[in-house]
Amino acid sequence: MKQRKHPKALPYLFLTEMWERFGYYLMIGIFTFYLKDVNHGFEMTEAESASLYGTFIALVFFTPFIGGLLADRLLGYRLPIILGGLMMGVGYCMMGVHSFTMLYTGMVLVIAGNGLFKPNISTLLGNLYNTDEYRGQKDEGYNIFYMGINVGAFVCNIVSAFLMNKYGYSMAFAGAGIGMFIGVAVFLTGNKHYKSGDVKKVATPGEKPWWIDLSIVVVPAVLFAVIGYFINGVPSETNEHSFLVKDDVTDAFLFACIPVIFFFGYVLFTSPKNERRVVSAILVVCLAVIPFWAIFKQNGTVLNTWADNYTNRDVPKSISKGLKGMYLAGTVKYEKSKDSIQVLDNQFRKVGNEKTIQYPSYFKNYQKTDKLKPGQELVVFNSNIFQSVNPFWVIVLTPLIVGIFRFLRLRKMEPSIPVKMTLGLFITGLSCLVMVAAANASMNGEIKSSLWWFFGAYGVITIGELCLSPIGLSMVSKLAPARLTALLMGAWFISTSIGNKLSGVIASLWDQYDDKSSFFMLNFYLMMGATLILIVLLPWLLKIFREQNK
Template identity: 55%
Template sequence: MWNKHPKALPYLFLSEMWERFGYYLMIGIFTLYLKDVEKGFAMTEKEAADLYGTFIALVFLTPFIGGLIADRYLGYRKSIILGGILMGVGYFMMGIHSLPILYTAMTLVILGNGFFKPNISTLLGNFYNNDEYKAKKDEGYNIFYMGINVGAFICNFFGAALYNLFGWQQAFMAAGVGMFIGVITFMVGIKHYGTHDQKKGVQEGDMPFSKIVMFILLPSIVFGIIGWLLKGTASDANPDSYIFGSDSTDAFIFACIPVILFYSSLYFKARPEDKRPIGALLTIFAVVILFWGVFKLNGSALNTWGDRYTNRHITGTTESVFHNLKLSDKLAYKKDSVGVYDEQFRLQKVDGKVVKEVNYPVYFRNVPKDKLPKENEEISLWSPNLSQSINPFWVIVLTPLVIAFFSFLRVRQKEPTTPTKIAFGLLISALSVLVMVAAVKAGSNGTEKVSVWWLVANYGVITIGELFLSPMGLSVVSKLSPAKITSLMMGGWFLATSIGNKLSGVLASMWDSYEDKTNFFWVNFCLLLAATALMFVVLKNLNKVMAEKGIR
């Protein structure tokens, strides 16, 4: 397989695999760590989801700037190494139990990802621009994408074993070790990168970086500060007088205003021949926001579903294997475990004073009485972060099938256009939410636990939607962008992903406000259905624009 591709591919494949190992290990335990009362920060569901959403939003915001800096000034090799080191240090710091250090660590990860993520993909693409490998470009990216998901699949098993065996800090350190292995692997392969690593510099027609700072970054910072400081009307439902739910959410939404206005101005100021392609891309950016808003619930709301509403009890051989691999933990049942609870602790009165009892076993609160263990009896539960490996598992399994499906259609000249694939990807993703609606019904709205197969089915369906949409999105941006603003439009894709990630955090923060959990998932379904409807409404025009450019 490797000998038909550039010699750099194995090194880039393994570097990305280890980088994703570290990132998804960290994401898999992040909200669980924040909500842990005894060894974490005892955050509520809303607080943890809000911080998670802001974090992953900023993680996907910085690649826009990191890509431009590497492209014009720093070069890809230096940027990738710098980004990897920043992320590795951030992961090591993340397990230190201090909020200021946690925020510092998150900042390092945000900056590091901005330098690493866009540039390793760009470097790989540079090897496939010559005639020798041009025909194998899609195959090369598919191999590279598999590396991402291999890392994302195996990392959660390491994370579960380490935090069960040692604690949160050691699990985060493992993420850092994985990142540094990725950097070392990348450096070992430097001799194979040759001239493909050279920075492009500032080309004629490129928007000056000073103008980007002046018209995008600086206004966003100013608006973000205004959003943080500005307060709405206080009420019983909103005692802190937030405008959109929290200070960070207010700041992020306000910061997006200059960005949206800037990208809108690109359309209105464009030459007549560029208006339709830019308009098509802006439409795709809008629907992508809604897709990522629902998809990224995997690290927040769906992580909570796997933790509290899924039957994680294991016995027999599975229990022995998971116990030996440290992928499970034992939990003792208390006779009054189905009583009053609040997150991961309970409040009770002792001598007239309210006392918080930590590590209260909320797992038992929705186990039927006839299935409860005896008092003080211990049962084995598989670690909740393992559910984060379901999506990458499906990607590994389904990618070859999706590729084969489109190859089958291509041979018969029936392959749909890229916008059509995106439209059907949105529709399939919407159908995945219906699986969770059914799961809530099966569990009588959370009063009983449900099988893990509901999560497996949900991830299986939405992964098909992901494979129809995510790789296609980057492809269509590169195909439709006017030559002089390709970098800006690629940055628009990352910005749309960033806004979608923040929307995911906003949605997840409302989990506890829905007494009927089916309504939470119906909201997500409606968002994806609206995105699907918008995509199908403009599909004919999008396909026409693609045809005018002689591309599919």
């Protein structure tokens, strides 16, 4: 059998992305906890932190459109990756300095840096496979690359737990920055292997300069965002002047999407006829996966809250002393308030000189309080450790999924990209049902939920993720016309951006659902709706994909 070959650059890009994701997911894993923490954070409510989280990760995935366009036409791919990585590293370190000014400045650097880094490392990888020698291995290459993402995402939460328990938030954020700087160093080490893929696109006759395309999108998006933020609407309980929703920032984001949608419509209808069907197929798939990201990205909001407040995080006694000694697990103290509701000091929000309960405490729904004495400490897993469950499953399942698809490919039975993505949406919907079962099994949060529900839900959603996310990157790289590769890669990231923002919007509804199983059912219905839409469009998509593979 002929040995499968990959470009020499793959290990360097794998390790670069691994360290970049190490930093990003370390930061994301503690971000909402930091915002809500009363003693060491910013005392935000669940809805406030979810809204800011959604806006942040939405913008993180919106700027790749700009970064991809600049790289495509002006800068090439290597320089933006280096600059973006350095900006993110500095941004992570700044976020750990406790002030709103430093927090928001750091967030801006991360948003801008990711815009330069994220689309271009993916495009650079795809370009390296655009030769007869490697072309047939592109899907597999992206899956290997995707595993690098998740090795970093798995390890970072363990490191984060150590840094948090021993030093606090500042050092944890600094650890994210150091990880990013290591990623840049690794990328520079493999610089000579990227030359064949670092090719700027040559403008075709009559094609508009890059800065015109950029201004067509960015300037109107900024103007629409300002209009969305300041336009007055129907008064609500939390916002007197919001127009579409209860949050002016969300209004601004939704308004900013309007010129972006019109821009991609313009790109579609001004493309040559031989390209138009392919571009339309890519854009339709980008729209279809928005609900996936709206559900998947709740891992940093709703599922973080579920882990923190509703999941039994007790460390087994046999390993509790060792983990505590290594600062890989924390402690919580059992105390009683005057009204006999068990609470934790860091679960209070100050109101004047008094304290009121802000969030359900660890002991409020703890089943074994009758066996505890006031002042007794329990050793528990850090809540952010549960962020490692998804990357754990990716590492475990990626070889299996790749092997299954390779087995089917050799027998000419491999599902096409549209079929894989449809399966991905459907399977993601099933993961919501696992959380419905978790809510019911815990009597709607009245008692602690088993941590195995987490493993089950993440195991199911990871299968859906592997059928969708890396395949989507490969799809754009394979099918996009050469002159539009980075632009359409930007469209993929914008669809991710919109989904990320919707994840924050949905998560902000969490406190309004007394029946938590109904909240997860809402997610299920959203995924089934997206799946049905893609099923209806499947014959049309399959026809286009078959034409391109001839």
